[in-house]
Amino acid sequence: MKKIKFVIVLIVGIVFFNSCDSRTTQDLEGVVTNPTYVKNIKPIMDAKCVSCHSQSGNADYPDLDTYQNVVDAQNGTNSSKLLCSLTSSSCTSDRMPKSDAPLSNSTITTISNWIANNCPEQ
Template sequence: MKKLAFIFLSIVLVIVIACDSRTYDEVSDNTPITVEVVRYQQEIKPIIDANCVGCHSPGGPASFQPLTNYEQVRNNISGILNRIQRPNGDGLKMPQGGSLSANQINLFIKWQADGFVEN
């Protein structure tokens, strides 16, 4: 029984140590947006491709919510903004296991404010 408790505590300790505990400010670059109009093809799609489509595509664990094209991303912007702006440690934060930079998050916000320009 003591051996089982020791193994359990060891596993918990490894999980706790392995968790990312950096603050949002530490992982963001706070670079101001320099583009006049944010466009899906130039600014948003590269972020989605690098951080989202691994899960949010056919065959991925989040294939029920694909983000592989302009319409899917535009139609899900509220959910995307909700998830990418959550604090670290929140189980609903996206992307899982990481965080977008403040600049990347601001690009999504400005893209919405600019009227979802595609090209």
């Protein structure tokens, strides 16, 4: 009997830990009303986008690894794609981040607030 209880506690523990683990720092912070690149946007890009979007040298596939590159992606001819790519696959062939869970609504709202505020760096 004791053994069964232990196993149940162990399983509940693993499920609990995994559910916490899959949350990003940004999820826990909630929506940031006045985000800056350095404080809020760079950590999101580094965690979720830069692994693919870095030094690609491909205009259809923007680098998102520096402030200037993210601003260029946002200001370029395909600017609407930066936000749009996060919520649907209608503007890119796959929803971003590609092959990963979607960003949380609060993270997407933070990015949207940053763009609405003209992409402040600091």
